[in-house]
Amino acid sequence: MSRVVRTSLTLVAFLASGAAGYWAGQRDLALPVLSWLRTVPWLSENAARASVDPKAAEPVIYYRDPDGRPAYSAVPKQTADGRDFAAVHAGEDVGFAGDARTPQAAQPAEASATGGAKRLLYYRNPMGLPDTSPTPKKDSMGMDYIPVYEGDDDSGSSVKVAAGKLQRTGVKTQTAAERIIVDPVRVPGTVQLDERHMTVVTTRSDAYVNKVADVTTGDRIRKGQALLQLYSPEIAAASALFLTNLNSGTREGTLGGARQRLENLGVPPEAIAEIEQTRKVPLSMTWRSPRDGVVVQRNAIDGMKVGPGDVLFRLADTSTVWVVADVPEYQIGAVKVGAAATIRLRGQPSELFSGQVALIYPQVASDTRTTKIRIEIPNPDGVLKPDMYASVEIASGSGQPVVAVPDDAVIDTGTRQLVIVDIGDGRFEPRDVRTGQQGGGFTEIRAGIASGDKVVVAANFLIDAESNLKAALSGMSSTEAMP
Known part of the structure; x- marks a missing residue:
């Protein structure tokens, strides 16, 4: 169908519907006119469509692809397979946000239906540009400016996002909760x-090593295991005095002094007990391991002479x-x-x-x-x-539960940190926060929000940018309203 034919049909349908309305008041002529109109198939069809759908009588703004693809035309057009583009009337225009735009005539009624008449503040650019107007207007593309009512702009920081836009931009929220943050x-x-579990084997007098046991560095030994045999003239003299006191039945005080001297020379208790049992002074004393452990150092060699304090063995548990x-x-x-x-x-x-x-x-x-x-x-x-x-x-941290949010929820500008809070009904509000420790993908929030608040963890930069834009527009509107 050509453009001329389409235009003629539209004009005829409009005239027909108008004529029918006019002549309906004239009873004598109404019935003949209406009867004639019903005889024209395409004309009666358009008139019926106009009576059922009032929007059909509104002017056509443009034509769009019947499949919903982003294809538009200012004049009637057909697809490659011969299908007509769908006509979009004035009351059916849609915005870029994906939600049907309310006609200007319906906006005040809708505002009153939501809780009384709202005061119109200003009109803002539909594309988000920093441009407002106190009266209705259109932009360079013919799009109507969007009215902003009192209540829709109650805060310069909060912003309301349509449900369809939330889904398209991928906005995700998560609840702030108390958790233990561990940052390893x-x-x-x-x-x-362990320095407390190390021991050295030595003597407190001059001595000679007679024989060293078959023990080497790195061997694991047990407490009481023999390490070496040595002879010390000073130890031998003290042992002879102790034995003399034992054999002569000397008073306990004198006997105790001789025993004390042997202990002061570092003679093991086992060697003193052996003298008491055998009543003999051995030619050499056996030095044994004082603990379980490992030999980490061996300095003793058969026949060597050692002085007081020389390390013979070093043992470690x-x-x-x-x-x-x-x-x-x-x-x-x-x-x-x-x-x-x-x-x-x-x-x-x-x-x-x-x-x-x-x-x-x-x-x-x-x-x-x-x-x-x-x-x-x-x-x-x-x-x-x-x-x-x-x-x-x-593991670091206090070990106590703290209010924490995911790391992605925090926007760090360099001078301050903020999060976007979901305050319900599609509204979002940026809040300054004071952060603490980080770890495990979470950040501690010490001030700004409480446990249970819903914060945005994805696409929060987009909401923050829109919030800043809205605050700027609000400031501009206040300036324009000033005399």
Whole structure:
């Protein structure tokens, strides 16, 4: 159908409907006219459509693709397969937000239906440009400015977003809740022996080593196991005096002084008991291990002469070891004594060991700007060996539940932090917050929102930008309203 024919049909339908309305008052002529109109098929069809749908009588603004694709035309048009474009009348125009725009005539009625008449504040640009008007107007594309009523612009910061736009922009919310935030501190460390579980074997007088037991560095020994035999002239003289007092039945005081001298020379209690039983002074004394552990140093050699204080053996108990880690200076404030720690050996990455921070050393290394911390680890199987490298993960935080939101909810501008709060009914409001510790994908909120508030975790930058734009437009409208 050509454009001329379509235009003629539209004009005829309009004239016909108008003529019918006029001549309906003239009873004598109404029936003949209406009878003639019914004889024209296409004319009667258009008149019926106009009576059923009042919008059909409104002027056509443009034509759109019948399948809803973004294809428009100012004149009638057909698709590639011969289908007509759908006519969009003045009352059926839709906006870019996806929601049908209310005709200007219906806006005041709709505002009153929602709770009384609302005062019209201004009209804003439909494309979001910083342009307002105190009276209705159109933009360069022919789109009507959107009216803003009192109540719709009650806050310069809040913004209302249509449901369809929320879905298209991917806005997602999550409830702020109380949770324990754990931010692990990961630092390197080394395994070291527990200084409190180390012992040295030595003498307190000049002596000669007669024989060393078959014990070498790295051997595990038991308490009471023989280590070496040595001869000391001073120990032998004290032993002879002790034996003389025993044989002569000397008073207990004198006998006790001789025993005390042997103990002062470091003679083991087992050797003193042997003198009492055998009533003989042995040529050499047997030195035994004072604890269970591992031989970490052996200096004794058969026939050597040793002086007072010379270390013959160094023993260590490895049932408990230390892991000493170097924490950077800027992270030491997050580490507390008693904090849980997880250790992973570089030689055995699949096995984890657990312990607690026992001590934070009181000084900072000037060359590395790190502070050492000490973690005690049970080591009953001896898997942890001295000087092994380890990766240490220390749990930080207060351990108390705090109000927290996902990291994506916080917008950091550099000078302030804010979150977008869903206040219901499609409205969103930016709020300044004071943040705290971060960890595990969550940020502590110390002020600004409370537990239970819904915050935006996706597309919050878009809402923030629209909120700032709305605040700017509100300021402009206030300025325009001033005389």
